[in-house]
Structure formats: structure tokens, C-alpha cells
Amino acid sequence: MSTDEPTLKQDKIINDLQAELSRKNKEIEIVLKISSEINSTMDMDEIASALLTSMDEIFGFEHSMILLLEESGDTLRVVATHGYGEQGTGSTVRMGQGVIGVVAQKKRMMRMSAIGAQRMYMQRAMANTNQAQAEEIPLPGLPNSQSQVAVPMLNKDDLVGVFMVESPKVHFFDKKDEVLVSILANQAAIAFYNARLNQDLVTANASLQEYSDTLEQKVEVRTRELSKTLDDLRATQNQLVEAEKMAALGGLVAGVAHEINTPVGIGVTAASLLEDKTVAFQKTYKDGQMKRSDLEKYLDTASQSSNMILKNLSRAAELIQSFKQVAVDQSTEERRSFPVKSYLEEILLSLRPKLKRTQLTTKISGDDSLTLDSYPGVLSQIVTNLVMNSLVHAYEPDDAGQLTFDLKQEAGRLIFEYADDGRGIPKKDLSKIFDPFFTTKRGQGGSGLGLHIIYNLVTQKLNGTIRCESEVGVGTRFTIEIPVS
Amino acid sequence: MEIKLEDLHPAFQGVIPSEIITCSADGEPNATAISQVYYVDSHHVALSFQFFGKTNRNIEENPQVAVMVIHPETGVSYHLDLRFVRRETEGDTFDEMDMQLMAIASMTGMEGVFKLRGADIYEVKAITKIDDWD
Numbered sequence: 001m002s003t004d005e006p007t008l009k010q011d012k013i014i015n016d017l018q019a020e021l022s023r024k025n026k027e028i029e030i031v032l033k034i035s036s037e038i039n040s041t042m043d044m045d046e047i048a049s050a051l052l053t054s055m056d057e058i059f060g061f062e063h064s065m066i067l068l069l070e071e072s073g074d075t076l077r078v079v080a081t082h083g084y085g086e087q088g089t090g091s092t093v094r095m096g097q098g099v100i101g102v103v104a105q106k107k108r109m110m111r112m113s114a115i116g117a118q119r120m121y122m123q124r125a126m127a128n129t130n131q132a133q134a135e136e137i138p139l140p141g142l143p144n145s146q147s148q149v150a151v152p153m154l155n156k157d158d159l160v161g162v163f164m165v166e167s168p169k170v171h172f173f174d175k176k177d178e179v180l181v182s183i184l185a186n187q188a189a190i191a192f193y194n195a196r197l198n199q200d201l202v203t204a205n206a207s208l209q210e211y212s213d214t215l216e217q218k219v220e221v222r223t224r225e226l227s228k229t230l231d232d233l234r235a236t237q238n239q240l241v242e243a244e245k246m247a248a249l250g251g252l253v254a255g256v257a258h259e260i261n262t263p264v265g266i267g268v269t270a271a272s273l274l275e276d277k278t279v280a281f282q283k284t285y286k287d288g289q290m291k292r293s294d295l296e297k298y299l300d301t302a303s304q305s306s307n308m309i310l311k312n313l314s315r316a317a318e319l320i321q322s323f324k325q326v327a328v329d330q331s332t333e334e335r336r337s338f339p340v341k342s343y344l345e346e347i348l349l350s351l352r353p354k355l356k357r358t359q360l361t362t363k364i365s366g367d368d369s370l371t372l373d374s375y376p377g378v379l380s381q382i383v384t385n386l387v388m389n390s391l392v393h394a395y396e397p398d399d400a401g402q403l404t405f406d407l408k409q410e411a412g413r414l415i416f417e418y419a420d421d422g423r424g425i426p427k428k429d430l431s432k433i434f435d436p437f438f439t440t441k442r443g444q445g446g447s448g449l450g451l452h453i454i455y456n457l458v459t460q461k462l463n464g465t466i467r468c469e470s471e472v473g474v475g476t477r478f479t480i481e482i483p484v485s
Numbered sequence: 486m487e488i489k490l491e492d493l494h495p496a497f498q499g500v501i502p503s504e505i506i507t508c509s510a511d512g513e514p515n516a517t518a519i520s521q522v523y524y525v526d527s528h529h530v531a532l533s534f535q536f537f538g539k540t541n542r543n544i545e546e547n548p549q550v551a552v553m554v555i556h557p558e559t560g561v562s563y564h565l566d567l568r569f570v571r572r573e574t575e576g577d578t579f580d581e582m583d584m585q586l587m588a589i590a591s592m593t594g595m596e597g598v599f600k601l602r603g604a605d606i607y608e609v610k611a612i613t614k615i616d617d618w619d
Contacts, residue, residue, distance in 0.1 A: 096596065102588040110584050114498035118589045121499060121520040126595060139592065170557065171495050 027180060030058050035187045042198040047191045048080030051163075051184060056082055059180065061165040063142055066153075067093060067100060068161035068192065076104055076162055078140050091140040098139045100162050103150040107159055111149045111178050113171045147172035151182050153189030160189045160196075237436070240449055258353050259319050263312035270312070274305035319349075337373045340407055340414065341366055347383045354391060359400040366407030372414055373485035378461045385450045386418050386478060393440070394422020394476060409484060413464075416480045424472040433468060458482065488612040490527055493554060493563060497522040497530075500557035505532065507543035507550055515539045522554060522565075523582055525606060530567065531578050533586065534603040544569050550607060553615075562615035567607035579604040 037050040048066045055061040063083040067076035076093045096105045103110050112118070141148075141164070150164040163185035167173070281298045284290050341364060348355075348362055355362065372379070387403060395401055399422070406417040425433060432438045434455040458466040464482030496503075502518040509515070517540055523531040532552075534541060544550065548569035555562045573579045583601045590599045 096587065097591045099588045101591060102584050106580070106584055108580065108584065110581070110588065112585060112588065114500045115589070115592075117499045117502070118520055118585075119593055121502065121518070122589050122593055122595065122599060125520075126593075126598070170500050171498060 038191045042195045044195045051188050052082035064165040099148045099150045104162050107152045109151045113147050115146050144168045146170045149173045149181050151185035153185050155193040260316050263315040267309045267312040270305040270308040277301045338376050340370045340372045341368050347380050362403045364405045378457050385454050389450050390420040394420045413481050419477040421475040425470040496554040496556040501555040504553040507540050509543045510546035531604045534605050564613040566611040570606045572603040574603050
């Protein structure tokens with residue numbers, strides 16, 4: 001018999017191993033079946049139902065539930081249950097609360113047995129420490145639960161939810177159950193995650209479709225808004241240009257008044273002197289005391305005074321004539337044919353009050369016979385703005401300098417060059433000088449519109465071009481080209 | 486027949502509370518109830534260290550410890566002859582025991598009151614069925 005003993009032992013070992021193998025195969029088969037079921041749908045309810053029902057049918061786990069992590073990240077909500085009768089979904093568990101909460105917090109599986117005894121022991125320990133008894137926390141599940149296995153459902157390292165099975169029996173689950181539940185919970189986690197992604201995708205698609213449907217309408221509304229904004233902008237710009245023009249005209253009027261004041265004043269003085277002398281002369285005559293020398297003296301005074309009056313009134317008339325044309329041109333937009341050089345001289349005459357306060361001289365060169373069929377008011381405004389720009393930006397108040405104007409005609413185009421020998425424009429600013437509201441004198445009276453207005457007038461009103469060259473410390477030159485007619 | 490530690494799993498769960506008996510360096514014994522005995526492997530168990538009481542002081546003075554467990558299904562008592570090996574404050578055994586303590590404490594509204602200070606690992610020198618005692 002003793003010789004048979006090893007054989008019997010070997011047979012037992014082989015039988016045990018075969019039984020173990022058969023059981024493992026069955027488990028794998030079951031796991032595959034459940035995995036296949038939960039992965040065959042994108043519906044979260046169907047996934048949960050398939051998992052929980054299979055767990056009961058195959059392993060006899062009568063009470064189970066699935067909780068998913070809420071968006072807040074600190075609460076889990078029961079989304080599916082099995083074996084609780086009326087007790088359904090919806091209740092919540094905080095992170096760190098009970099077996100489920102601790103498993104979610106630690107992202108680690110837990111199997112507990114004899115829960116009732118553990119609780120009782122803790123309550124007694126609490127009583128021994130003379131501490132006040134805290135209230136029991138209501139948790140979803142069996143009120144008399146004794147054994148629980150809770151597994152975190154993870155996708156990569158992110159918590160999706162918790163899968164929990166429980167029993168009122170004290171020692172219901174063993175190590176093998178832990179492994180099985182873990183495998184299935186992980187499968188469920190992936191399925192849930194995919195379902196959630198799918199749900200997000202469906203929602204995103206619906207939003208995209210809705211957006212696409214209304215896109216045309218939105219574009220139309222936006223275009224209308226933009227178009228209106230552009231119109232408003234143009235209107236504002238025109239108003240600003242108009243305001244700038246009126247300001248220039250105001251300056252011109254003030255200058256004219258100042259210029260005319262001198263000859264008129266001299267004329268008035270001469271006339272009043274003549275009047276005084278005439279009254280005295282009449283008295284001498286009436287008194288019969290007139291002498292030859294008195295007559296000669298009066299005649300001399302009358303001659304000199306009338307000469308002075310005539311000369312100064314003529315000067316005033318001449319000034320008025322010049323200013324009148326420039327002012328009319330500036331306030332209207334009439335097109336006419338005019339000699340450019342003499343018109344330029346008239347414009348500079350109107351600027352004399354401004355120039356007189358500086359150490360700047362002007363020089364005009366070019367053909368006297370050059371005629372332009374265009375808008376003289378526009379040219380007047382361009383020249384005024386160019387000169388004012390030099391006065392404000394190119395020179396310090398006491399700087400000496402020269403403003404030069406040169407006119408020539410080439411291929412039906414008038415080439416008008418204006419240059420100052422002031423401080424020049426830095427390279428970084430040169431590309432921006434024609435931009436609206438660009439100024440280096442913000443807060444010191446600069447509106448940033450002067451050169452912008454010139455640019456618009458040259459390119460739009462006169463149908464020409466303008467360019468600027470400048471060198472710091474040397475000066476600035478503007479070259480304007482416009483069609484002669 | 487040799488008693489394996491694995492066979493005593495149901496007795497470790499605290500269905501019927503276990504007792505730990507320690508002894509000070511001068512020979513004074515002390516017995517107290519413990520909620521659970523944790524199975525670590527075939528030759529080791531772990532006990533939770535939560536309070537700085539007499540048991541803890543005795544273990545520091547004398548590593549020889551006796552634990553009495555009762556199998557809840559058979560009612561049979563077992564004497565475990567243990568020797569303190571080390572105190573773990575991290576690792577799998579500690580984490581597992583810590584989670585269980587957290588879960589139970591939070592169920593009874595006592596989160597933070599009970600804190601696991603360490604997982605005391607003991608070598609199992611002998612297991613004796615109480616009936617076998619003379």
C-alpha cells in the first residue's frame with residue numbers, strides 16, 4: 001500500500017489543479033461574456049443593468065450598485081442598483097464617507113467583513129474615551145450590511161465612479177471575489193467613460209449642427225452690424241475733418257483781422273490828422289487870418305495824409321482780395337482753374353500771422369505759368385496743414401529754418417514738393433504718420449488728424465499720391481503728385 | 486494536525502472580539518480587546534496601533550505577545566503566540582488598515598477621531614487550539 005501513496009497524492013494534486021483550471025476557465029468565460037455585454041452598447045443605463053444583473057445571475061451577488069463621480073468631484077451619485085427593491089438611484093455619497101467614499105478618495109479597492117462588529121467596537125471605544133457619540137451617517141445600501149467589496153472604476157488614473165457589492169452575511173466575499181469584481185469594474189469604467197464621451201460627442205454634434213444651421217443668419221447679422229459701424233465711423237471721420245477745416249478757417253479769419261488792422265489803423269490816423277488840420281485851416285480862414293504859409297502847410301499835410309490813406313486802404317483792399325479767395329476756397333468745394341504758384345503765394349500770405357511769430361522763412365520755386373484745374377480749397381487746406389505740421393513738430397519756438405515749396409509738371413501731373421529743415425521724423429514713426437489719431441503731441445494740442453486729412457484729401461479728393469521722406473536732424477520732405485486736370 | 490493561519494480568517498474579522506495579552510518588563514500582564522487581526526501572509530499578522538496606552542508601552546518593553554481569537558462559525562478559541570517585528574506607517578498593509586478604519590469611523594460620524602498611527606507587524610511563532618491546552 002505504501003507504494004501507492006505517492007501515486008494517490010499525485011492524483012489528488014492533478015485533480016485539484018484540473019478543478020482549479022476548470023474554475024479559472026469558467027471565470028474567464030464569464031468575464032468575457034459580461035465584458036462583451038457591457039461594451040456592446042453606448043447607453044449608460046444598459047451598461048449598468050447588464051453588469052449588475054450578470055453579477056447576480058453568475059456569482060450570486062444579490063446587492064450591488066454603481067455610483068458615478070459628479071462633476072463637482074467631491075460627491076458620488078448612485079446611478080444604478082440591483083437587489084434593493086424600492087430603494088433606487090439618486091442618493092449621494094461624499095468623498096471619504098463610508099466604504100464607498102473612502103475607496104473613491106483613495107482610488108483603491110477595499111473588502112470589508114463584519115462591518116456591524118467593527119462599528120460596535122468603535123462605538124464602545126468612543127464611549128470609553130468619554131467622547132460624545134456622533135450621529136450615524138445615512139449611506140445608500142443595506143442598513144444591515146456586514147460585508148462589502150467596493151472597487152474604484154478608473155480610466156487611466158481618473159476616477160469615473162465606484163462599483164460596490166454587499167451582503168448581510170458576515171463573511172461573504174473572499175479574495176477571489178475581489179479579483180473578479182475588480183476586473184469587471186475596470187471593464188465597466190472604460191465602457192462608462194466611452195459612453196460619456198459618446199454622449200458628449202452627440203451633444204457637441206447637435207450644438208455644431210445648430211450652429212451650422214444658424215451660421216448664415218449670424219454672419220448676415222454680424223455683417224449688418226459691421227457695416228453700420230463702418231458707416232458710423234465714416235460719418236464721425238467726416239465730422240472730424242469738417243471740424244478741422246472750420247478750425248483752420250477760424251485761424252485764417254483771425255489772421256486776416258490782424259493783418260488788415262495795421263493799414264486800416266494807419267489810414268484812420270492819417271484821416272483824423274487831416275480832419276484836425278482841415279478844422280484848424282477853416283477857422284483861420286473864417287477869422288480872416290489866413291497867410292500864404294498856412295495854405296502851403298495845409299496843402300502839404302493834406303497831400304501827405306491822403307497819400308497815406310490811399311496807400312494803406314489799397315494795401316487793406318489787396319489783403320482782403322487775397323484772403324477772400326482763400327477763405328472762399330476753404331469754405332466751399334468748388335472746382336476751378338487757377339495758377340498754382342500765385343495761389344500758393346496767397347495761401348502763404350494768409351499764413352503770415354503764424355509765420356511772423358517764428359524765425360522761419362519761406363521760398364517758392366517753380367514755373368509761374370503752371371495752372372491746375374482742381375479744387376483750390378483742398379490745396380489750400382493741404383498747404384496749411386503741412387506748414388502747421390512743421391511749425392508744431394519740426395521746430396522749437398526760436399529755431400530758424402526754411403520752408404521750401406517747389407512746383408513742376410511732368411506727364412500731365414503736378415509734382416509739388418514741400419520740405420522743412422527741422423528735426424525730422426524717427427524711422428519707427430514714419431510708417432504711422434498718416435494713420436488717424438497718430439500724434440507725438442498728445443495732450444499738447446495734437447489731434448493726430450492733420451496728416452491723415454492731408455492723405456485723404458490728396459488720395460481721394462485730388463486723386464493723387466503722397467509720400468514722405470525724413471531724416472532725423474536733417475528735415476522732412478513731402479512729395480505730392482496730382483493730375484493737372 | 487498543523488493549524489494554518491489561512492484557516493483562521495473568519496476569526497480575524499472581529500465578529501467575536503479578540504483579546505491581546507501583553508506583559509511589562511517587570512512581569513505585570515495586561516489584557517484588552519481588539520477589533521481586528523489583519524492577515525499579512527502565512528507567517529505574519531498585523532495589529533492596529535491607535536492609542537498610546539498600556540498595551541503599547543508593554544510591547545515596547547517586551548515583544549512577546551499573545552492573542553486569543555474565536556472562530557465565529559465553530560466557537561473554537563485559538564491562542565496565537567506572536568513576536569513584535571516592526572511598526573509600519575506606510576505601505577500596502579498600513580494603507581489597507583487605514584482605509585478600513587476611515588470607512589468605519591466615517592460611518593459612525595467619527596471621521597478624524599480614530600487615527601491609525603501604525604500597523605504593527607508580528608511574526609506568528611505558534612498557533613494553539615485552546616482545547617489542546619493542558
